[in-house]
Amino acid sequence: MINTFVAPSSVYSNSIYSLFVVVGISYSLAKTYGINRIHCAMTALVSMLITIPTSIITESGEVVEGALSHSQLGSSAIFTAMIMAFVITELYRWAVNHKLTINLPSSVPASIQDSFTSFIPATLCMVFALIICAVFKQTSYGTIGAFLFTMLQQPLSVLGNSPIAAIIAGVLNNIFWFFGLHGQTLVSSIFSPFWKPAAAENIAALAAGKALPNLISSGFVNTWIWFGGWISIPLLIALWLYRKKRKDWGEVMKISAVPGFFNIYEPLMFGLPLVLNPFMLIPMILTPLISGTVGYLVTVSGIVPFSTGIDLPITIPLGLNGILGSNDILTGVIQLLCVPILVAIWYFFLKIQDKSERESGIYTDEA
Structure with a gap:
């Protein structure tokens, strides 16, 4: 019906x-x-x-x-x-x-x-x-x-719609952001011609009541790889855990909390900052590697269904994004289960940066 x-x-x-x-x-x-x-x-x-x-x-x-x-x-x-x-x-x-x-x-x-x-x-x-x-x-x-x-x-789609290409796109996205450039705009101009048709095929199959044909599509990428919440939510939690040791980071966390919850991470990019911050480059690269790999493994193994391909608003929070993007509650649950791993990574590198800045005198408790 x-x-x-x-x-x-x-x-x-x-x-x-x-x-x-x-x-x-x-x-x-x-x-x-x-x-x-x-x-x-x-x-x-x-x-x-x-x-x-x-x-x-x-x-x-x-x-x-x-x-x-x-x-x-x-x-x-x-x-x-x-x-x-x-x-x-x-x-x-x-x-x-x-x-x-x-x-x-x-x-x-x-x-x-x-x-x-x-x-x-x-x-x-x-x-x-x-x-x-x-x-x-x-x-x-x-x-x-x-x-x-x-x-x-057809030949280019085989290459562009591979899981490796999707994860590489996520890494490139964050590397561009590291240099202050809008990564999604730059990377999507290359990969969208492959991901969008795959998403359209999934939507057509969904409407026809058939099995979804494409694992990698714009829906998968938006759910598992360069969804803004993969950076903003774990980093905000890590900053909250570190707030008593670094008052300046606590202030950044407060300012960034509301937009970050809705996947808007520019306040963190330029406020912490992540841009041109060598301490933050590694977690920025690891984030899409981990989330994309987890997403691919749970999808290819049949634990969660393929992403439907429907383009969701970018402001839908982590967890709910996964549920709506795949019509499956477990997808959202697995998204949330990835968060503690990413929090630990961000916290580890925040600690390294804090130690370095204290030793060099860039930051003191009186500041």
Whole structure:
């Protein structure tokens, strides 16, 4: 009953995910180039649709004309959407920059002028898409989407969706944060093209009542690897345990407690600080190694289910995040069981830093 109720939301979100991708990328790229964003994005969308077959074959073998298959628009088409968005936007920009436009007198309203300005670039892009469509119809792949999925997305996904790659991404994330850079933004730009399609496949399988196909997805990473609570909660507890020995750390703990509970760890990053603090680099690296390894082992062994792939708000606290991300209470429990291990690690390195700062005179009890 629940699946029947939520099925339409899946059809009009995950099943056409690639359409959002092509429009979003083209719109943003056109904005940076200073060309008409709406016209360029719509041209990219239409160009991509041109490359998609307008007939489907049902399970009974019947050919239905004038229909688009969700399999051509969902997670398997994300690479196609990305490439089409970049290529069409660049072609559109080239046409505009080379004055391949229809210019009207200045007395013509701007809205009408924009339509005529976009006419030739848009036509050029769609003709290019028609040529691409015709070329790939002559191949064994049939469509550019099938070609890119077979030659690029599938092989790269095997590499990008491996547990080692996911844990390395978590380590890189924290290393970037150590240097004061937003790690998630930098690392996700590389790995999201692999994790997001895997998450979309899991969501589609969940909606269809089937077994989830992908262990590693954006859902797994957000639950077990670079979830903010993996740093903020253990570190806050370690600071609380150390508060009587270091009053300055106690103040940092008080200021960071509320945002840290909701996984916002910037006050700790720049307040303690963790950034450019050599004592804190090792626990920052160990945290995703431990949480990611535990997450992989308990998932691959079947103790907890695969992450559903649903993107949760980043402010959901540790424990509840695991429950909602996998529809399983045990996932949240295991998350919480990892906390004491991480607390011990953070406490150990806080103690080393405290000892060093006292010996060097950087900190005294009178301070």
